[in-house]
Amino acid sequence: MRMRGLKMTVKRLGALTGAFVLAISVTSYSAPQRWSSGMYFALQGTVLPQGDRRAFVPYSQRVHEQYDPAVLEQAMAEFETACQTEGQEEAVSRLYDTLISEYDCLSTRVYMAQIAYDRDISEPAAAKEQAYTADLYMEMSEKVVMSIQKGLASSYHPLLSQKMGEERVTMVESYKPYTEAELELLKEEDQLIRKYEQLAASETSVNIDGELWTYDRLEDDDFLTSQAYGEIQEALSKERNRILGACLLELADVRRKQAAFYGFDSYSDYMYQLRYGRDYTLQDVSQLCEIVKREIVPLYNALCYADMDYSSYEELDKLENRSTKELLETTGTAVGSLSGELGDIFRYMRENELYDIQSDEPGKDRVEVDYTVRLPADGDGYIFLNRENTFRDYQALIHEFGHFSAYYYDKTPELYSGFVVDVMEIQSMGLELLATNYAGELAGEGGPAYACETVNDMFYNIISACMFNELEELLYENPNVELEDLNRRFKEIQDSYEGWYYQAYDDVCYDWVEVPHIFYDPMYYIGYGTASLTVLDLWALSQKNMEGAVDTYMGILKGGMEVPYRETAQRWGLRDIFDEEQVAELANEIRDYYGLETPKKVENEKPYEDERAGADETDLKEQNHVLITLGIMLLGGIGAVIVLQLALVGMGGFIIWLLMKNKNSRN
Incomplete structure (x- = not known):
């Protein structure tokens, strides 16, 4: 599935913006979908009023039995009949609301089945239920949209338009079912993702001088x-790279075909423009990568070599012995100190048992991912967390609670839900930093070390996001690229960011294939880099004006997940991270906070790789000792925040396909 410790946030299914058609395998995850950035403004004020749907019922006491689609099927039939008869305004309105709320119930049951399955994937009954709900969701999603489409074609169009909002009306009216060719490509991708999951979960072994070696041995x-x-470690890394890398190349080939099917020459453009609807371009990110190399990398290096309070780190280690109850109580206290509102939501989460926080249990095959799901029928969410029994548990819980709080405030019907990853x-990393x-309150005398590690994690997120964006562009823009090219190029990329974040063997790296994100969510990672820069800006603000920073964070949290990223930063007075001068200002503020010297600019400075030429390998290893250590830790998932989307693997979003079809029709 993933390397131990990687944070994973599972998002909602949203039929019109995130999931359609194909059923997931029992452990599948896929890329998130969302509206195009411009659609947000037309949708403001058009969210279907549903009141406070919050359950206020402990999770264990909620309905867990298999979802019966009969209610939804009957509601669709009655809705379509009512739309064919004059004078049925009350019935049409009521039945439309039933379709929306029942779809929320179905989606909620899908998530609950996934949670039960993830607790023990070896349990046959849980696997069967998970597969059933996924298949049912596949079937009912399209039926609901088509039923509403029929209603809009009737004389009740004005009534439904008023309830839905004009933009959603356009979405539904323009929807077309998948063609066989579309489905075939989606199925191919789904099958390869399932193949990857099996390969990633399998034990890697190599034969050296007649002896069989594994990582455990x-x-x-x-x-x-x-x-x-x-030598053995290199052989194992190379073999695992060969196995997983071959699967990635197959995935890349299928994904290029998907882009070509919709008239795109570039898979990267296809993902940026339509799959993620970003309000920044590949060219913007290319410029950002250069800004990061010039402004962020030197700052990160300086922080890594800065004086540390080692006694604080010793105290931080003592958190290993804290129980889950202590983890919850301590985190709740800190969150409540930050915001009384968030403290109330944290208590709500605890009182209603909306979390599963534990380590592996003997006899159970628990999925090793951390995530948060939305439970739309209940108006809240659920946190699934694997304990590492280190201070990272506190970071992970706060991170996931940020997502939980966003879901708590969100009233958007699941059918129309969408989000912008950045x-x-x-909403999650901002809470971590604040x-x-x-x-x-979180770590006692280990507090300074805890704060330093959390800030450093954001720098790692920025740098790794840029590195992987560069690698993925190479992968998807070059149909004839070979695995050896990627291994060599990744070494060159990470050298350009002045760090050994992943183990290098001469001129190649192998371990980059251990990042599951590049298999599940292509071209997605950069969103963590952009978000990390923005939350560092928010954190810098908090050092000068804590109240203002909290107000800004709460505004972003309550503003929903569909607001375009750059618009969000501008609206709340945060810096434009694509502007080098503004990033440099932020870097200098952070330097001032830590008492670091501002590096002098050198005219005609040679590129980094030129400066390394001819250097002694031992010296280089000593110079990068701290970075190597951090890289190994982060390779294990300690600091990287990988967010994967729980959705129906291979399922495209309605909006995505709508935009693509419109694009094709214009061409």
């Missing part, structure tokens, strides 16, 4: 020399 052998250990991550102002 390597770690358990205390008698190997450093040289032997390194904004969504501001909470560092109460690090003493």
Whole structure:
């Protein structure tokens, strides 16, 4: 599934913006979808009023039995009949509301089935239920949209338009079912993702001098020399790279075909423009990568080498012994200190058992991912968290609680739900960083170390996001690219960011394939980089004006997840991270906070790789000791925030296909 510790946020299914047609495999995740950025403004004020649907019922006491589609089927039939008869305004309005609320119930049951399955994927009954709800969702999603489409074609169009909003009317009226060719490509992608999951979960082994080695055996052998250990580790990494890399190349080929099917020469453009509807371009990101190299990388290096309070780190280690109850109580106190409103929501979450926080249990095969799902029928969400028994548990819980709070405030019907990943991550990572102002409540005397590690994580997110965006562009824009090219190019890319974030073997890297994000969510990672820069800006504001920073955060949290990213930053007075001068200002503020010197600009400075030419390998390793250590830790998922989308794998969003079809018709 993923490397231990990677944070994973599972998002909602949203038929019109996130999921249609294909059923997921029992452990599948796929890329998120959303409206195009311009649609947000037309939708403001058109959210269907549903009142406070919150359940205020403990999760264990909520309805868990299999969803019966009979109510939804009957509502659709009655709705379509009523739309054919004059004088049925009350019935049409009521039945439309029933379609929306029942779809929320179905989506909620899909998420609940996924949670039950993730607790133990070896449990046959849970696997069967998960597959059933996914298949049912596939079937009913299209039926609901088509039923509403029929209503809009009737004399009740004005009534339904008033309830839905004109933009949603356009969405539904323009919807067309998938063609066989579309479905075939989606199925191919789904099958390859399932293949990847099996390969990633399988044990990797290599035969060296007649002996079979695995990662477990390597770690358990205390008698190997450093040289032997390194040789075996390299062989294992190379073999795993060969296995997973071959699957990625197959996925890339299918995905290029998908882009071509909709008239795109560039898969990257297809993802940026339509799949994610970003309000920034590939060219913007290319410029951002250069800004990060010039402004963020030197700052990150300086922070890594800055004086540390080692006694604080020793205190931080003591968090390993805290129970889940203590984790919840301590985090709740810190969140409540940050905002009374958030403290109330945290208590609501605890009192209603809307979390599963634990370590692996003997005899159970628990999915090793951290995520949050929306439970639309109940007006709240659910946090699924795997404990590492380190301070990272506090970071993960606060991160996921940020998503939980966003769902708590969100009243958008599931059928029309959508989100912008960058904004969504501001809502989660922003809470992580603001909470560092109460690090003493979280970690006691380990507070300074906790705050420093959390800030450093954001820098790692920025740099790794840029690195992987560069790699994925190479992958998708070059149909004849080979795995050896990617391994070599990744080494060059990470060198250009002045760090050994992943182990290098001469001129190649192999371990980059361990990031599941590049398999599940192509061209998605950059959203964590943009969001991390923005939340660092928010954190810098909090050092000068804590009340203002909290007000800004709460405004973004309550503003929903569909607001365009750059518009969000502008609306709340946060910096434009695509402007080098503004990023430099932010970097200097952070330097001032930590008492770091501002680096002098050198005219005609040589590129980084030129400066390294001819350097002694041992010296280079010593110079990068701290970065190597951090890289290994982060490779294990300690700091990287990987957000994957729980949706029906291979399912395109209605809006996506609508925009594509419109584009094709114009061409």
